Amino acid sequence: MIPANFEYHRAGSVDEALSLLDQPDVYAKVLSGGHSLIPALKLRLNQPGALVDIARIAELRYIRQDGNSIAIGSTSTHKDIANSALLAQHIAMLPEAAGLIGDPQVRNVGTIGGSIAHADPAADWPGVLLAADAEIVLRSKAGSRTLAAQDFFLGFYSTALQEGEIVTEIRVPIPAAGTKSTYQKFMQPASRFAIVGCAAVVQVSDGTCSMVRVAFNGVADACFRDVNVENALIGKAATAENIAAAAAQAAQGVSILSDHYAAEDYRKHLAVVYAKRALTVVAG
Amino acid sequence: MSVKISVSINGKKYTSEVEPRQLLVYHLREALALTGSHVGCDTSSCGACTVLVDGQAVKSCTTLAAQVDGCNVITVEGLAKNGNLHPIQEGFKEEHGLQCGFCTPGMIMAAADLLQNNPDPSETEIRHALEGNFCRCTGYHNIVRSIQWAANKLKETNAAVL
Ligand SMILES: Cc1cc2nc3c(=O)[nH]c(=O)nc-3n(C[C@H](O)[C@H](O)[C@H](O)COP(=O)(O)OP(=O)(O)OC[C@H]3O[C@@H](n4cnc5c(N)ncnc54)[C@H](O)[C@@H]3O)c2cc1C
Ligand code: FES
Ligand code: FES
Numbered sequence: 001m002i003p004a005n006f007e008y009h010r011a012g013s014v015d016e017a018l019s020l021l022d023q024p025d026v027y028a029k030v031l032s033g034g035h036s037l038i039p040a041l042k043l044r045l046n047q048p049g050a051l052v053d054i055a056r057i058a059e060l061r062y063i064r065q066d067g068n069s070i071a072i073g074s075t076s077t078h079k080d081i082a083n084s085a086l087l088a089q090h091i092a093m094l095p096e097a098a099g100l101i102g103d104p105q106v107r108n109v110g111t112i113g114g115s116i117a118h119a120d121p122a123a124d125w126p127g128v129l130l131a132a133d134a135e136i137v138l139r140s141k142a143g144s145r146t147l148a149a150q151d152f153f154l155g156f157y158s159t160a161l162q163e164g165e166i167v168t169e170i171r172v173p174i175p176a177a178g179t180k181s182t183y184q185k186f187m188q189p190a191s192r193f194a195i196v197g198c199a200a201v202v203q204v205s206d207g208t209c210s211m212v213r214v215a216f217n218g219v220a221d222a223c224f225r226d227v228n229v230e231n232a233l234i235g236k237a238a239t240a241e242n243i244a245a246a247a248a249q250a251a252q253g254v255s256i257l258s259d260h261y262a263a264e265d266y267r268k269h270l271a272v273v274y275a276k277r278a279l280t281v282v283a284g
Numbered sequence: 285m286s287v288k289i290s291v292s293i294n295g296k297k298y299t300s301e302v303e304p305r306q307l308l309v310y311h312l313r314e315a316l317a318l319t320g321s322h323v324g325c326d327t328s329s330c331g332a333c334t335v336l337v338d339g340q341a342v343k344s345c346t347t348l349a350a351q352v353d354g355c356n357v358i359t360v361e362g363l364a365k366n367g368n369l370h371p372i373q374e375g376f377k378e379e380h381g382l383q384c385g386f387c388t389p390g391m392i393m394a395a396a397d398l399l400q401n402n403p404d405p406s407e408t409e410i411r412h413a414l415e416g417n418f419c420r421c422t423g424y425h426n427i428v429r430s431i432q433w434a435a436n437k438l439k440e441t442n443a444a445v446l
Contacts, residue, residue: 001326008287008304008350031351038346039328041305051304053351079340103416104397105331108340109347190329192415 003041007050011057014168018141020052021164030054030166032075032114035106055111060168063087069135072170074113082107090174093181093199097128100185102192113167116152119159119222121257122193126153126223128183129170130215131199137169138162146171156221179203179211180282184274185218188261194218195262196270198250200278204238209283212246219271220254228252229275238283247276289353293318294362302349309333309344312359320360320389324418331417334390335359339446341397343416358446360389363396371437372396372430372445381430383421390417395431400445404435 007026011017021028029048031037032055040046054060060075063084070086081087082098101107101115101124115125116136129136129149136152138145141164152160161167175181185197197217203210212230217223232246251271258264286301293316302311312318312335321344324332328346335344336358363370372392375381382388391414398405398413405413410428419427438445 002307003305005285005303005305007285008348010350010353031348034348034351035328035346038307038348042307042326055351103331104394104413105334105341105343105416106328108397109342 001042003038004044004047006041006048008053009050010053013057014054014059014139014166017052017054017057017166018139018164020050021166022141023050026050028052030114030117032111032117033077033109034114035102035110036114036118036120054166055109060113065174066171069171069173072112072172074167074169075111076113078102078107078110078112078115079104081112087172091132091172091181091201093128093183093201094132094172097124097183097185097197097199100124100183100187100192112170116170117159117161117167119153119157120193121156121221121223122188122195122218124183124185124194124197124217127194127197127215127217128199129172130223130225131181131201131213132172133201133213134173135171136167137171138165139168140165144168150225153223158222175201176203176211178205182278182281184278184281186270186274196267196274198271198274198278200275200282202233202238202279202282204283207237209233209236209238209242212279212283214250214275214278216251216271216275219251219256219267221257224254226250226275229279233279233283240280240284243279243283244276247272247279250275287350287353289350291349291352291355291357293357294359300349304348304350306349307345308335308347308349308352308357311349312344312357318359318361322386322389324386324390324420329418330387331390331394331414332387334393334417336393336396336446339397339400341394341416358393358396360392363392371441371443372399372434374437375430375432375434376427379426379430379433381423381427383419383423387417387419387421391419391427395434396445398431399435399438403438403445405431407432 322332324330
């Protein structure tokens with residue numbers, strides 16, 4: 001399969017990338033790891049006039065502590081995140097989720113910025129970043145803005161990203177000591193995309209779940225925070241019964257995907273099962 | 285429009301003009317006649333096209349030739365030295381790691397990435413490292429043994445993977 005032709009530019013800096021994207025009359029797109037975009041170009045689902053390759057912009061590839069957050073540069077690869085000792089120490093579900101993406105070749109080149117800009121409903125980062133209460137930093141020629149993950153993901157392959165804008169950083173707040181996090185997924189056996197992926201972050205204080213954040217991938221047409229599960233567990237003792245009762249609330253009131261991998265009722269069942277597994281890991 | 289790229293492939297420098305849409309695997313196979321990297325699925329699933337770019341396994345059917353400008357690429361053709369098979373290739377020969385051989389170049393390059401990072405992998409680690417590579421002949425058990433054979437050989441001879 002051969003993509004339609006396009007111009008190719010490699011940017012050496014964010015400023016250069018923003019200028020290259022800002023071409024009147026040319027539909028220019030960012031190229032990062034290319035592992036969602038190139039397959040789409042090959043299928044001619046997308047036919048940009050120009051690609052602006054940001055993968056080698058050194059100022060976008062880092063994972064470092066910045067105050068009470070961990071800042072992840074947008075071209076950090078899934079492998080960079082899987083191997084990050086800093087993230088493993090503070091919010092283990094990020095390296096855990098990264099290690100479950102695709103396969104080694106995909107993790108070597110696919111990037112977190114590319115994944116969230118693409119916003120595939122079955123991708124792993126969106127729900128993980130919702131549960132992490134992360135912020136997304138965007139830059140355009142007009143300047144920089146920071147959105148809560150909740151305000152960034154808008155729906156099916158849809159985000160708040162505007163034309164000429166680049167995701168530059170993902171900021172993950174460092175949870176209070178004693179908080180645990182995990183990502184559990186039921187994966188499509190060939191691609192390893194999430195059929196159901198559940199991210200959970202829970203703080204247990206004196207045996208009580210004082211903070212609970214739960215989010216799903218793969219279940220609906222976009223990632224979502226599951227407040228019904230959260231509310232059912234907040235303030236309750238971290239017991240197996242309470243976890244099961246909270247998990248039973250999973251995926252209520254959302255429009256559930258149905259396809260040849262998993263019909264609607266089966267997906268909903270899996271959401272309950274994976275919520276229970278995830279909550280058992282962090283609060284059980 | 286074409287772009288000029290300069291790539292080190294198996295230690296040799298190649299400078300070429302490529303169309304931006306040219307995929308690395310076709311550049312290797314058709315422009316440079318390096319036909320060791322295979323196209324199995326052409327949809328980034330099977331791993332038959334795996335090559336190393338700056339030491340990391342990458343699916344060359346999902347990589348533009350333009351993206352590897354200035355990089356160091358190693359294909360299966362670059363592994364044997366002075367007419368001697370690379371220990372991973374030897375392992376596939378010794379342990380019958382191939383049947384039709386179509387997946388083999390990709391399996392070998394994925395194994396090279398693994399062994400560089402993990403010289404002493406467990407069987408489970410080897411199987412996980414091959415998640416991006418399919419063998420339609422389903423010879424996975426022997427592929428795993430071949431990689432174990434290579435890991436042992438590299439250890440005994442104290443040799444670097446690359
Ligand atoms: C075989 C296979 C298996 C996979 N399995 C999984 C899986 O299990 N889980 C999972 O989550 N994903 C999976 N993926 C997807 C993979 O993680 C992609 O790498 C990722 O979704 C996209 O990241 P990228 O860097 O490759 O982005 P690209 O493909 O380069 O770009 C994707 C889109 O985002 C835009 N973009 C990229 N970077 C930016 C940026 N910084 N700012 C603004 N826009 C940007 C591009 O213009 C494009 O529209 C798989 C992919 C393959 C090929
Ligand atoms: S040909 Fe590249 S992954 Fe199958
Ligand atoms: S040996 Fe035939 S595909 Fe693997």
